[in-house]
Amino acid sequence: MRVNKSTAVQIGNVVIGAGNPVVVQSMTNTDTLDTSATVQQILRLTEQGCQMVRITAADISQAENLYNIKNELIKRNVEVPLIADIHFNPKAAEISAGIVEKIRINPGNYVDRKWNPNFTEKDYYNTLEKAYDNIFPLIDICKKHNTAIRIGVNHGSLSERVLFKYGNTPQAMAVSAMEFLRMFKEMDFDRIVVSMKASDVGVMYRANKLLVDMMQKEDMYYPLHLGVTEAGNGTDGRIKSICGIAPLLLQGIGDTIRVSLTEKPENEIPVAKQIAALKNIEQNMLGKTFDESDVETHIIYNTAKTAFDLLENKVSKDEVKQGRTFLSDQQAKDVLQALGIERYKAEFVACPSCGRTKYDIESALEKVKSALSGLKGLKIAVMGCIVNGPGEMADADYGYIGAGNNTVNLYRGKELVMSHIDEKNAVEELIKIIKQDGKWQ
Secondary structure (H helix, E strand, O other): OOOOOOOOEEEOOEEEOOOOOOEEEEEOOOOOOOHHHHHHHHHHHHHHOOOEEEEEOOOHHHHHHHHHHHHHHHHOOOOOOEEEEEOOOHHHHHHHHOOOOEEEEOOOOOOOOOOOOOOOHHHHHHHHHHHHHHHHHHHHHHHHHOOEEEEEEEHHHOOHHHHHHHOOOHHHHHHHHHHHHHHHHHOOOOOEEEEEEEOOHHHHHHHHHHHHHHHHHOOOOOOEEEOEOOOOOHHHHHHHHHHHHHHHHOOOOOOEEOOOOOOOHHHHHHHHHHHHHHHOOOOHHHOOOOOOOOHHHHHHHHHHHHHHHHHOOOOOHHHHHOOOOOOOHHHHHHHHHHOOOOOOOOEEEEOOOOOOOOOOHHHHHHHHHHHHOOOOOOEEEEEOOOOOHHHHOOOOOEEEEEEEOOEEEEEEOOEEEEEEEEHHHHHHHHHHHHHHOOOOO
């Protein structure tokens, strides 16, 4: 297992990997075309200690406006590295690469995500060849401008070629990243960061471990970005993020992190800094204890260590419930809930809002949680984006998905039950569906 062996990658004035302290980052949720609002949010993030900021570049116009955003920050003497978040649009990536310090691309949708039920082995390699052709111009631009690239694999948006061969699994995620890493290596490009993200903590954890093993076998040691894609909000979101990110950091895996909360982006930074600090305590895995007066760090460490022991089958859920891991009864229940091992209340999978979200997902999540949090065992997805929504809510019992123009689509599993319901009535309609299914318990 790799421990602090990642290579160094320079991103603007920040260095990731090679044993450097964990870098904390976040993402704006403003309209990228609104320069003033985006700049103001970036300033609030940097005031909290955010070291890199990701911005949606959904199309060419948004990509081009990154130039104005960057210039406004320069006028304010703010040198925080900017990351363009790209989905579906290689041209937007190429434009952004000449402006910002880093490009995030998603292998699952950078080429084509149209589902073909008759996909064949030949189609697999043809699609991979098409990806190579699409990537080449971007690599050329990144080389000229010293722009880094993050290969950002999401469990909710894997390409059809890897789904065809490997299913919707942690292995598929790792394979998806390795395909692109090999392309980049062939093109002699190594300014790379990789991420394996999922809303399911166990999937995210296993995907990262698999990727590290695969990279090592091919003598690759690229820095890793860690995060739970849709952690939710409040205490639940924070515990889920700790359980997903910290067990990997404690093993020396991970060089930069984001805590993805369905809240104001600046709320993510304090908890991210607390999690990041765990990697810098060298004897964590040797049972190091903390000053009892540092209660918060003590709780975060014990939460992380318990999650690690559960994920590695070093402790059973019964032992955790019996108090053998230095957690209170409530803390133990919350860790088991976050890992999906035993739910004592409803679980809410909710994405952090970004520039692609077209409705107030923060308020929507609060309304849904207020009405449904007492339901035992149910998993409910609250989503606002086409990128990960369909995939990340695939195993949810019910879905509450923003459809634009103040309307919501309601799902039972993968089945669309009601479409374009007025937001004012959507929670009530969802409750009716759950009651009709006999699951209002």
